[in-house]
Amino acid sequence: MRFHCLGTTGYHPNDRRQTACYFLPEAGLMLDAGSGLYRMLPLIETETLDIFLSHAHLDHIVGLTYLLGILHKRPVERLRIWGEPPKLAAVREHLFDPLIFPVPLEAEWCPLAAGDRVEVGCGGRLEAFPLTHPGGSLGFHVAWPNGRSLAYVSDTVGDPAADYVDRIRGCGLLVHECYFRDEHHDWATRTGHTWTTRAAQVAVAAEAERLLLIHMNPFEVGDDPVGIESAQKIFPHTTIAEDGMVLEV
Numbered sequence: 001m002r003f004h005c006l007g008t009t010g011y012h013p014n015d016r017r018q019t020a021c022y023f024l025p026e027a028g029l030m031l032d033a034g035s036g037l038y039r040m041l042p043l044i045e046t047e048t049l050d051i052f053l054s055h056a057h058l059d060h061i062v063g064l065t066y067l068l069g070i071l072h073k074r075p076v077e078r079l080r081i082w083g084e085p086p087k088l089a090a091v092r093e094h095l096f097d098p099l100i101f102p103v104p105l106e107a108e109w110c111p112l113a114a115g116d117r118v119e120v121g122c123g124g125r126l127e128a129f130p131l132t133h134p135g136g137s138l139g140f141h142v143a144w145p146n147g148r149s150l151a152y153v154s155d156t157v158g159d160p161a162a163d164y165v166d167r168i169r170g171c172g173l174l175v176h177e178c179y180f181r182d183e184h185h186d187w188a189t190r191t192g193h194t195w196t197t198r199a200a201q202v203a204v205a206a207e208a209e210r211l212l213l214i215h216m217n218p219f220e221v222g223d224d225p226v227g228i229e230s231a232q233k234i235f236p237h238t239t240i241a242e243d244g245m246v247l248e249v
């Protein structure tokens with residue numbers, strides 16, 4: 001199953017990255033709906049789409065407004081948008097206020113809480129779990145019958161001792177945020193994000209097979225936005241996500 005990185009930065013786009021959006025076309029499964037969502041159109045191959053929102057900060061939701069045009073060009077039978085009820089309410093009341101975006105979105109708005117399990121495409125089972133971030137966010141673990149699994153841990157204070165590590169233990173691909181370099185770890189703690197060494201320590205503690213770093217600081221526009229060596233010393237199988245990257249899950 002292919003895992004497409006449609007947007008791999010946080011906060012705002014830069015010249016090489018859009019904001020958070022990841023898509024598994026075979027399963028019709030999308031994780032977050034940031035500005036990278038506009039890239040999904042040629043990839044859609046199912047009649048049902050499930051979009052799971054980690055939280056409602058703008059870098060994770062702005063792309064929902066792009067669905068109007070995309071689904072006009074390539075309609076689907078069913079669109080479900082999953083998230084915690086207060087976050088869904090905020091999206092519907094504010095992002096889709098007619099003064100912000102002129103047309104309502106035809107979708108099923110599906111409440112999701114930490115601990116919930118949802119059947120997703122290709123026989124997958126998604127479980128949501130809580131993360132530490134201003135206003136709260138959700139992480140997701142998805143397991144398929146063929147034994148493949150994926151953990152998506154976006155905005156959070158990464159911590160190898162945190163409860164969420166138990167929820168993702170043994171995952172095949174750990175997709176984990178890494179907004180800051182090690183030297184800015186104080187900023188990570190203050191703003192609810194993760195730094196490089198911490199993300200690698202989480203991958204070790206979770207006994208993940210692979211670590212993909214996402215949600216990097218958009219002011220970092222070079223080839224190595226996080227200081228990857230300090231992660232690879234701890235967890236060698238670490239990669240930095242790039243927009244357009246496709247991984248097999």
Ligand SMILES: [Zn+2]
Binds near residue numbers: 020057060155215
């Ligand atoms: Zn974010």
Ligand SMILES: [Zn+2]
Binds near residue numbers: 055057133155
């Ligand atoms: Zn956030």
